Amino acid sequence: MGQLETGRRKSGKGPPRYPDDIKKSAIEMFARSRADFNTRAECARHVADLLGVGAQETVLSWVKQAEIDSGLK
Numbered sequence: 367m368g369q370l371e372t373g374r375r376k377s378g379k380g381p382p383r384y385p386d387d388i389k390k391s392a393i394e395m396f397a398r399s400r401a402d403f404n405t406r407a408e409c410a411r412h413v414a415d416l417l418g419v420g421a422q423e424t425v426l427s428w429v430k431q432a433e434i435d436s437g438l439k
Contacts (some may be wrong), residue, residue, distance in 0.1 A: 371378055384419065392425050393432045 369373040395413045403409040410429065419425055433439040 384399075388417055388419070388427050392419060392428055395424060396429050 392413050395416065396409055399412065400406070400409050403412065406426060406429075407422055410425040414420070414422045414425045418426075430439065
């Protein structure tokens with residue numbers, strides 16, 4: 367087992383690691399709900415709260431990487 371049940375890395379260092387399905391859900395939820403919020407940060411905060419992700423910056427980083435990977439950025 368590389369992770370503890372809390373999602374923290376086994377070493378206890380660094381941010382929590384989230385399963386790929388959580389990341390995918392966050393990216394999809396962000397895309398669907400972005401128009402409902404004034405800023406990307408507000409939307410990311412909403413998605414993070416819904417999914418129990420620790421910080422909006424985490425969601426924003428996943429979204430940014432998905433945009434890069436898809437060629438949007």
